[in-house]
Amino acid sequence: MIGEKVLVERPDLQKLLDALRQKGYTTVGPTVRDHAIIYDQITSVEELPIGWTDEQDGGTYRLKRRTDQALFGYVVGPHSWKKFLHPPVLSLWKAKKNGKNFEIVSNNGEPPQYAFIGVRSCELHAILIQDRVFINGKFVDPHYQARRERAFIVAVNCVQAGGTCFCVSMKTGPKATVGFDLALTEILDGQRHYFVVEVGTEKGAEILQQVPTKKAQPRDLQIAAERVQQAAQQMGRQMDTTDIKNLLYRNLEHPRWDEVATRCLNCTNCTMVCPTCFCTTVEDVTDLTGSEAERVRKWDSCFTMDFSYVHGGSVRASPKSRYRQWMTHKLASWIDQFGTSGCVGCGRCITWCPVAIDITEEVRAIRESEHSKEKGE
Ligand code: SF4
Ligand code: SF4
Numbered sequence: 001m002i003g004e005k006v007l008v009e010r011p012d013l014q015k016l017l018d019a020l021r022q023k024g025y026t027t028v029g030p031t032v033r034d035h036a037i038i039y040d041q042i043t044s045v046e047e048l049p050i051g052w053t054d055e056q057d058g059g060t061y062r063l064k065r066r067t068d069q070a071l072f073g074y075v076v077g078p079h080s081w082k083k084f085l086h087p088p089v090l091s092l093w094k095a096k097k098n099g100k101n102f103e104i105v106s107n108n109g110e111p112p113q114y115a116f117i118g119v120r121s122c123e124l125h126a127i128l129i130q131d132r133v134f135i136n137g138k139f140v141d142p143h144y145q146a147r148r149e150r151a152f153i154v155a156v157n158c159v160q161a162g163g164t165c166f167c168v169s170m171k172t173g174p175k176a177t178v179g180f181d182l183a184l185t186e187i188l189d190g191q192r193h194y195f196v197v198e199v200g201t202e203k204g205a206e207i208l209q210q211v212p213t214k215k216a217q218p219r220d221l222q223i224a225a226e227r228v229q230q231a232a233q234q235m236g237r238q239m240d241t242t243d244i245k246n247l248l249y250r251n252l253e254h255p256r257w258d259e260v261a262t263r264c265l266n267c268t269n270c271t272m273v274c275p276t277c278f279c280t281t282v283e284d285v286t287d288l289t290g291s292e293a294e295r296v297r298k299w300d301s302c303f304t305m306d307f308s309y310v311h312g313g314s315v316r317a318s319p320k321s322r323y324r325q326w327m328t329h330k331l332a333s334w335i336d337q338f339g340t341s342g343c344v345g346c347g348r349c350i351t352w353c354p355v356a357i358d359i360t361e362e363v364r365a366i367r368e369s370e371h372s373k374e375k376g377e
Contacts, residue, residue: 002199006213007220008184010193013071014045016154016182019210020115025152028084029117030077035063037077039084042117049074056163056236056347058356069193072118072186075162076346080275081123082130084114085147090297092282097291111146118156119180121173122165122344126275127153128179132338133278152203155180159227163236164347166360170241172344174231176200182208185224196224237347239360240367241331244341247367248332252324256365261320263355268301270349270357271326276342279307302326327362 008016017027021043029042032049042048054074055062066073095102119127127148134144158165158174167173176183181204185196196216199205271277281300286293300307303322308315316322334342343359350358 001205002201004199004205005216005221006197006199006208007216008195008197008211008213010071010195012212013195015211016207017043017045017117019207020152022210023152023207025113025115027115027117030072030074032063036061037063037074039077039079039081039116045071048072048118053160054162056351058164058350058358059353060163060356061351068188070186070188072156072184073160075158075160075165076120076123076348078273078348078352080273080346080348081116081119081127082275082278084112084116085127085151086130086134086141086144086278088299090143092295092297094295095293102293108143111143111150113150114147115152115154117154119153119176120156120158120346121176122167122170122346123275124153124155124176124179125170125172125344126346129276129338129340129342129344130278132340137338152207153180153182153200155183155200157183157185157224157228158231159186161231161234161236162347162351164350164358165235166237166239166345166347168232168235168345169237169239169360170341170343170345175228180204185227187220187223187227189223194220196220237345237350237358237360239345239363241341244363245332245335247363247370248328251366251370252328254366254369256362256369257320257324260323260357260362261318263357264303264319264323265355266303266319266322267354268303269352269354271301271303272299273348273352274330275346275348276330276344277301281307302329323357327359330359331363 020027027042028039030037030049031040031042031047032052037049037054048071050071051066051069052074053064053066055064094105096105134141155176157176161174180200183198183200187194199208279300279302280297283296283298284293285296302325305314316325330342
């Protein structure tokens, strides 16, 4: 039943993955690779980052051993679920020579059916934002739509926050409230290790029937609520979003944009790791014999010169204009365009910026300069 909460013991969690795989889902979840927690195909709970946590700050990410065997004792890493729903490289179609004519063939076959394991609340909100961009507007992206409609989402409530997290400021976490089929809260309590599981959809309830569950006692629910509350109080960053759209629109010529431009390397990392950034470019490639051509869509970034190239030049030729475009789009013009902020407070752009540029700090600097002006300082 939707909204129902039950318990699943740690040894039984594998049965959830098994039930999803039996239903035809490809199970994808967090796992350790190259000293980071990334998202990849997993078939066993043992492939989760058991006993690992992460330390994050501006331009800093390190994995560390925990003192317990938690399965979800870390926050978000460099990957986001957009790489599965909106792939970095996607062949749109191929044209093959057929005598004197060309025949257009689609390249993609049956869309994958993913079950995402361990989706954080900020990430659920990021997926809902990408839904607005790709499905709910005037133009629908059929590739995203097909993957999205087939996806099953197992959320995980955060019981600890990272050094660059600010979901509380953006009202996107740490508790999963929308957009999941099942939501887990992991509890290690003395010798006990179990999950409080909340049912979000009928689809979630149906899968849960394949997993041994117990009745949740009031104490279990209280512990789960307290752990999530604890995460809410640990946010590494904060952002005052009061009238943020007009704050940024009022300050398009603020000297802070020049200052940040002296540090920004235009490396595009912030856009690649951001779970809501969606811009792409299209490349047409032909084979050497001229018998086959392909149109490929690839992630692009507003930090590249080519991104705004129009007939002989780039519209945003300076690093200053590119950083300003990115930040004002995220926090201001996104609201006009899609009716929501483009930022969910996941902190990835802060952690993975090689020079530790911090979106929360940039907003604070502009806001404080206005306050100083008002006070005549
Ligand atoms: S702008 Fe930064 S903090 Fe906001 S959603 Fe994107 S990566 Fe996360
Ligand atoms: S803000 Fe940081 S991550 Fe983004 S383009 Fe500039 S240097 Fe790279």
